[in-house]
Amino acid sequence: MILLCLLAAATQVRAEVQLLTSIKPLQLIAAAVQGDTGKPDVLLPPGASPHHYALRPSDIRRLREADLLYWIGPDLENFLGKPLEGRSGTSLAVQSLPGLSLRHYGDEHEHEHEHEHEHEHEHEHNDDHPHDDDVKQDHDHDHDHRPGSLDAHLWLQPANARVIAQRIASDLASLDPDHAQRYRDNAKAFSARLDSLERDLRGRLASLAGKPYFVFHDTYGYFESAYGLAHAGVFSISADVQPGARHVAQMRERLKQAGPSCVFSEPPLQPRLAQTLSAGLPVKLAELDALGAAIPVSTNGYEQLLESLAGALESCLR
Secondary structure: OHHHHHHHHHHHHOOOOOEEEOOHHHHHHHHHHHHHHOOOEEOOOOOOOOOOOOOOHHHHHHHHHOOEEEEOOOOOOHHHOOOOOOOOOEEEEHHHOOOOOOOEOOHHHHHHHHHHHHHHHHHHOOOOOOOHHHHHHHHHHHHHOOOOOEOOOHHHOHHHHHHHHHHHHHHHHHHOHHHHHHHHHHHHHHHHHHHHHHHHHHHHHHHHOOOOEEEOOOOOHHHHHHHOOOOOEEOOOOOOOOOOHHHHHHHHHHHHHHOOEEEEEOOOOOOHHHHHHHOOOOEEEEEOOOOOOOOOOOOOHHHHHHHHHHHHHHHHHO
16 A cells, blocks of 8 residues: 555656757747646757857756757757767757758858858958957858758758657657647647648748848758748858958948848847948848747747747848
8 A cells, every 4th residue: 555655656746757958949849749738948048059058067967857858969059969978868869850851051052151261261361360269260150051061950940840849749648648649639739830820921921032131140041941031141250250351341242232131140149240231231130039039938939939030030121
């Protein structure tokens, strides 16, 4: 009898699956699947870069204690590879899931990467360049987006979010069979809501096709391909480095040729360069937050992420 009571108590304590994601967008997808059975946790705090995050001791503890862990993969959070070795719970790099629609930095962006290399070359021969470390930071960023490498911002494609949600539902069902049907139903409802939202966004964003806008990082390709948009150029520059005068002039010339346009930065920082580039030109400055830092964690959070991107584009480009 005592043994049965202890087992019952242990079952009650174990009622909620501890689910951890590396970044906020994966947390939002997981929240849609988990519903009211629990709340997924997220590793990176708001404003932290998934490219260059340094784990704290408390982060290591959360990695160890989570039953389920989802991250994009080594093409985004390369700081996670070694800490996840030997972890006892389930860990999944979602970029390896079958059925994803993946894109790579390739031919359509080669002219932009050549532009970035020209920028780096200028830095290396500019006597006014402040620090060698700043040159290395630019090289590191370029390595992340080198031609042929995977574009790891795959969560911005709704079809990929469906694949991720289905896998999360399957994993949750295995760990928590009492709620298995609820997880499957939540994933199905999530997919249906995305169907409706995609139809709406395609209609709303259709009129923006061909309107010029520029970004500071090549982050939005999945979202753009889903809704028929395309940026006119990428200003891939470290926020801590002021480029040489010749390079600034070249970028301003690109903006002049584009005419009325928008330049989107990513929160929490707007590069100082944005003000310099847009001064005296018919250019609006705005933000696109691919990580959804300000979006509440809820069953509809992922849809709100897509809505926020669409709204920012509409507001600036109309």
